[in-house]
Amino acid sequence: MNKQLLKQTLMVFGLMVGALTLVAVFPAIAHAAILNAGTDNPGEVSAATGGEGSLRSLVLRMVNYFLTFLGVIAVIMIIYGGVTYVTAAGKDEAVGNAKKIIMYALIGIIIVLLSFAVVNTVLGAGTGTQP
Numbered sequence: 001m002n003k004q005l006l007k008q009t010l011m012v013f014g015l016m017v018g019a020l021t022l023v024a025v026f027p028a029i030a031h032a033a034i035l036n037a038g039t040d041n042p043g044e045v046s047a048a049t050g051g052e053g054s055l056r057s058l059v060l061r062m063v064n065y066f067l068t069f070l071g072v073i074a075v076i077m078i079i080y081g082g083v084t085y086v087t088a089a090g091k092d093e094a095v096g097n098a099k100k101i102i103m104y105a106l107i108g109i110i111i112v113l114l115s116f117a118v119v120n121t122v123l124g125a126g127t128g129t130q131p
Contacts (some may be wrong), residue, residue: 001032004087015076060123064116071112077105 081101088094 008080009085012076012080015079016073054089056123060119063119067112067116067119068082069115071109074105074108074112077108081105 081098082100085095085098088098098129
């Protein structure tokens with residue numbers, strides 16, 4: 001039993017490290033897209049997107065990163081629940097736990113998507129940007 005717990009823990013840790021690596025790469029890709037937007041002055045692009053120094057755009061960006069991170073965590077939990085379901089070997093308790101994990105992760109994804117839509121609608125209206 002301890003071997004299985006260690007194996008599952010290492011798998012979840014590996015998935016989380018991979019997800020965090022992807023989340024860390026997204027800002028670099030976005031920054032490269034702004035620099036390659038066809039203008040010599042990156043300030044022109046940021047002014048067209050609500051202003052680089054705008055507090056509202058900063059809060060919007062931070063909330064979007066946070067919600068993206070939560071979405072990635074929810075997807076990792078669905079994967080973990082699926083692996084748990086497959087490796088349950090017919091044990092009713094393990095199957096029930098796996099189904100709960102998947103159900104709660106799906107509810108989490110729905111909540112993250114709804115909050116993403118609400119936050120971008122409310123804060124994006126003030127900055128003039130819509131992602």
